[in-house]
Amino acid sequence: DIVMTQTPLSSPVTLGQPASISCRSSQSLVHSDGNTYLSWLQQRPGQPPRLLIYKISNRFSGVPDRFSGSGAGTDFTLKISRVEAEDVGLYYCTQGTQFPLTFGGGTKLEIK
Amino acid sequence: QVQLVESGGGVVQPGGSLRLTCAASGFTFSSYGMHWVRQAPGKGLEWVAFVHYDGSSRNYADSVKGRFTISRDNSKNTLYLQMNSLRAEDTAVYYCARSCSGGTCYTDYWGQGTLVTVSS
Numbered sequence: 132d133i134v135m136t137q138t139p140l141s142s143p144v145t146l147g148q149p150a151s152i153s154c155r156s157s158q159s160l161v162h163s164d165g166n167t168y169l170s171w172l173q174q175r176p177g178q179p180p181r182l183l184i185y186k187i188s189n190r191f192s193g194v195p196d197r198f199s200g201s202g203a204g205t206d207f208t209l210k211i212s213r214v215e216a217e218d219v220g221l222y223y224c225t226q227g228t229q230f231p232l233t234f235g236g237g238t239k240l241e242i243k
Numbered sequence: 244q245v246q247l248v249e250s251g252g253g254v255v256q257p258g259g260s261l262r263l264t265c266a267a268s269g270f271t272f273s274s275y276g277m278h279w280v281r282q283a284p285g286k287g288l289e290w291v292a293f294v295h296y297d298g299s300s301r302n303y304a305d306s307v308k309g310r311f312t313i314s315r316d317n318s319k320n321t322l323y324l325q326m327n328s329l330r331a332e333d334t335a336v337y338y339c340a341r342s343c344s345g346g347t348c349y350t351d352y353w354g355q356g357t358l359v360t361v362s363s
Contacts, residue, residue: 170349172288179338179353180280180288191351223288227342227349230302232278232290 133157133226137235143243150211152238154224159204161228168227171200171209174237175220183222184209216242245269245352247339252357259329259361265322265339265354273297273317276342278350279324281335281359291337292324296345307333329361 134157144150152171160167171184182191184200187207197212211218219242224235251263265277279291292313293302301313312325322339336358340350 166348168348172350179356180340180350181353182349182351185343185349185351225288225349227347230293230347231304232280232293232347232350234288234290237287 132231133160133229133233135224135226135233135235137222137224137238139238140236141239141241143241144211144214145243146216147213150214150218150240152209152222152224152240154202154207154209154235156205156207156226160226161204167203169200169202169207170225170227171198172223172225172234173218173220174223175217178220180223211240214240214242245341247341247352247354249337249339249354249357252337252359254360254362255329256363257330257361260325260327261329261359263324263326263337263339263357263359265324267320267322267339267341270341272315272320274345276345276347277313277315277322278340278342278347279313279322279337280340280350280353281333281337282356283332283335286335289335293342293347294322302347326359329359331361333359334361335359 172180174180188200221237246268248266294313310328314323336356338356341352
């Protein structure tokens with residue numbers, strides 16, 4: 132199974148400041164079709180997960196442009212350019228390149 | 244708009260069975276693979292099972308293989324998860340989620356979830 136490791140576990144951020152979350156996979160996420168199925172999910176308190184970023188760097192429909200994704204191979208990053216109050220919650224990286232689908236342990240974004 | 248609505252959760256005794264249902268609308272259900280993903284109370288996300296768009300292929304997490312069965316009825320736009328031999332560690336919110344295509348890739352839409360509690 133591909134292990135997804137996220138850091139940090141918790142990220143206290145001041146409103147308006149940037150935030151960054153890292154995700155590392157235990158093996159390459161490049162699929163045989165040439166795509167890299169690394170995505171980022173946001174889970175606000177009491178809500179289901181919501182797709183933010185897919186295939187490393189593509190923002191999903193309706194996602195604000197302050198969210199961006201980058202990386203390649205086994206190392207990936209989610210960045211929020213200016214944190215807003217509504218961004219509080221848990222963030223998960225996940226891979227869909229190979230079964231079983233696996234998720235990072237989650238990063239809790241909170242406001243200082 | 245895409246909607247996924249889970250139902251069928253509840254309290255069940257260890258060793259019991261439960262069938263979860265996910266009603267889909269707002270898209271051509273028969274064109275997309277579908278997942279079940281669960282989240283134990285206060286824990287992270289755990290993938291459970293996947294079925295291809297036409298039901299021809301299914302994949303399971305080792306933790307549920309042989310006990311859970313994923314299926315779909317494309318004529319009813321409905322996804323199912325039959326859960327047998329339930330254990331305390333199966334207690335979780337169960338989400339259905341759409342795959343981005345007929346096979347696996349990434350999950351783009353999620354339902355609100357249904358809570359399954361396994362307890363005597």
